[in-house]
Amino acid sequence: MPRVKMVVSYDGTGFFGWQKQNSGRTVQGVMEEQISRMVKQEVRIIASGRTDSGVHAAGQVVHMDAALERVPQEKLAVAMNSFLPRDIRIRSAVFAPDNFHARFDARLRTYRYFLYGDGCENPFYRNYAWWCPRLPGLQQLNEYARVFVGTHDFTAFSAANEQISHRIRTVSSAVFFRQGPFTVFEISANGFLWRMVRSILGSILDYSAKGISPGRAAEFLAEGERIAAGPSAPPHGLYLQEVRYDEGME
Numbered sequence: 210m211p212r213v214k215m216v217v218s219y220d221g222t223g224f225f226g227w228q229k230q231n232s233g234r235t236v237q238g239v240m241e242e243q244i245s246r247m248v249k250q251e252v253r254i255i256a257s258g259r260t261d262s263g264v265h266a267a268g269q270v271v272h273m274d275a276a277l278e279r280v281p282q283e284k285l286a287v288a289m290n291s292f293l294p295r296d297i298r299i300r301s302a303v304f305a306p307d308n309f310h311a312r313f314d315a316r317l318r319t320y321r322y323f324l325y326g327d328g329c330e331n332p333f334y335r336n337y338a339w340w341c342p343r344l345p346g347l348q349q350l351n352e353y354a355r356v357f358v359g360t361h362d363f364t365a366f367s368a369a370n371e372q373i374s375h376r377i378r379t380v381s382s383a384v385f386f387r388q389g390p391f392t393v394f395e396i397s398a399n400g401f402l403w404r405m406v407r408s409i410l411g412s413i414l415d416y417s418a419k420g421i422s423p424g425r426a427a428e429f430l431a432e433g434e435r436i437a438a439g440p441s442a443p444p445h446g447l448y449l450q451e452v453r454y455d456e457g458m459e
Contacts, residue, residue, distance in 0.1 A: 415439025
């Protein structure tokens with residue numbers, strides 16, 4: 210069976226995250242169920258990384274092995290989308306080398322978090338952006354963001370119950386910018402710990418509100434004590450924006 214690489218977008222509002230569970234609607238569970246029905250055999254779909262309940266994806270990358278060799282490559286996405294609900298869309302689908310792995314071959318992951326602070330809370334944004342009426346200015350936000358760029362142990366900004374051997378990650382960029390009515394936090398790294406982006410963002414806003422300097426935030430990062438992190442940002446403003454691979458795997 211050929212290996213198929215897909216770029217997937219989904220609205221995370223109606224899902225209990227990416228990862229398949231015994232109960233609750235998940236993106237992986239729905240995709241596996243519907244594509245299995247399409248190809249008339251059980252398929253397993255592997256993602257570049259999991260997203261939590263309520264978190265969205267603009268460019269999640271997944272792969273699967275499925276009996277689709279008779280479907281022209283240019284029709285793969287259309288064919289599968291016809292089986293999927295409207296809150297999941299396959300943006301592109303191509304046949305990939307047999308050794309391609311959506312998770313292990315990923316070299317750079319980019320997340321974006323959308324915030325807004327003007328006026329009152331907008332009901333149309335309530336599932337897609339976080340309303341922060343006392344949002345700091347871009348210059349101050351970016352002073353905090355620069356603290357997290359580089360290779361660090363992110364234990365202070367990880368979930369206490371994550372079962373992994375180490376928490377060292379390399380953040381290549383972290384920046385705040387304006388996009389229409391939104392302030393966007395964009396962060397790229399070779400990998401992320403569970404809830405790391407939400408913890409970093411929530412902590413930046415907490416530090417700003419309490420008058421904790423970026424220099425002290427850098428000390429918190431180095432000290433690695435979780436108690437130093439602020440409350441995590443809610444999930445609904447977070448998007449997995451893009452996953453990059455080495456040339457030839459794109």
